[in-house]
Amino acid sequence: MSLEPVYKRVLLKASGEALMGSQGFGIDVAVADRIASDIAEARHMGVEVGVVVGGGNIFRGVAVASKGGDRVTGDHMGMLGTIINALALATSLRKLNIDTVVLSAISMPEICESFSQRATLYHLSMGRVVIFAGGTGNPFFTTDSAAALRAAEMGAQAIFKGTQVDGIYTADPKKYPDATRFDRLTHQEVLEKGLAVMDVAAVALARENSIPIIVFSIHEKGGFTEILTGGGLKTIVSDN
Numbered sequence: 001m002s003l004e005p006v007y008k009r010v011l012l013k014a015s016g017e018a019l020m021g022s023q024g025f026g027i028d029v030a031v032a033d034r035i036a037s038d039i040a041e042a043r044h045m046g047v048e049v050g051v052v053v054g055g056g057n058i059f060r061g062v063a064v065a066s067k068g069g070d071r072v073t074g075d076h077m078g079m080l081g082t083i084i085n086a087l088a089l090a091t092s093l094r095k096l097n098i099d100t101v102v103l104s105a106i107s108m109p110e111i112c113e114s115f116s117q118r119a120t121l122y123h124l125s126m127g128r129v130v131i132f133a134g135g136t137g138n139p140f141f142t143t144d145s146a147a148a149l150r151a152a153e154m155g156a157q158a159i160f161k162g163t164q165v166d167g168i169y170t171a172d173p174k175k176y177p178d179a180t181r182f183d184r185l186t187h188q189e190v191l192e193k194g195l196a197v198m199d200v201a202a203v204a205l206a207r208e209n210s211i212p213i214i215v216f217s218i219h220e221k222g223g224f225t226e227i228l229t230g231g232g233l234k235t236i237v238s239d240n
Contacts, residue, residue, distance in 0.1 A: 006230050050154050
């Protein structure tokens with residue numbers, strides 16, 4: 001395994017649930033600190049990192065819609081949850097002296113900067129970790145779609161999707177112990193098999209922009225940097 005990173009610029013997608021740790025709600029600061037330490041390690045290797053974090057540990061817009069509420073309002077509430085998570089992760093990174101900026105798809109200048117591709121590329125060129133908050137800024141789009149969109153806009157060489165398990169399996173390995181892990185798939189195979197790794201729009205956008213998706217466990221300390229240097233357990237979704 002080479003100690004040189006395979007990718008120089010990446011987008012890390014972390015679910016809101018990952019920040020919950022063993023809690024039933026909210027943010028476990030110890031977990032945020034551990035994820036931040038993995039990102040910091042990647043920065044020390046010279047990798048430019050953008051991050052999209054979900055909001056499911058705080059609020060899910062579909063929960064409002066499922067009870068007869070307005071989906072648009074629910075999604076706006078979910079976007080605010082992602083901003084809370086982004087601020088928490090930025091705080092953990094700054095504790096490690098990692099220069100970090102939060103760019104929000106929803107303008108709230110008193111709290112963080114607004115997203116633009118120009119600002120993103122500038123901050124990356126200055127060596128900062130860029131955390132993208134507020135999803136795409138539009139209802140009906142998930143943070144997976146936001147991850148694929150931001151990855152394309154920042155020119156990422158790969159999307160690292162941190163999940164609860166160490167790759168894509170034939171079935172949920174926590175429910176079905178005999179499920180087997182795929183080492184490699186194409187974007188089309190993910191879509192055709194209906195594998196629930198990212199939503200259809202996100203996978204299609206990644207495919208159109210020739211961006212590999214690397215699925216790994218967000219809970220393995222050091223796992224992010226191990227995979228960045230070519231090792232570790234993961235599933236690579238790529239057409240190459």
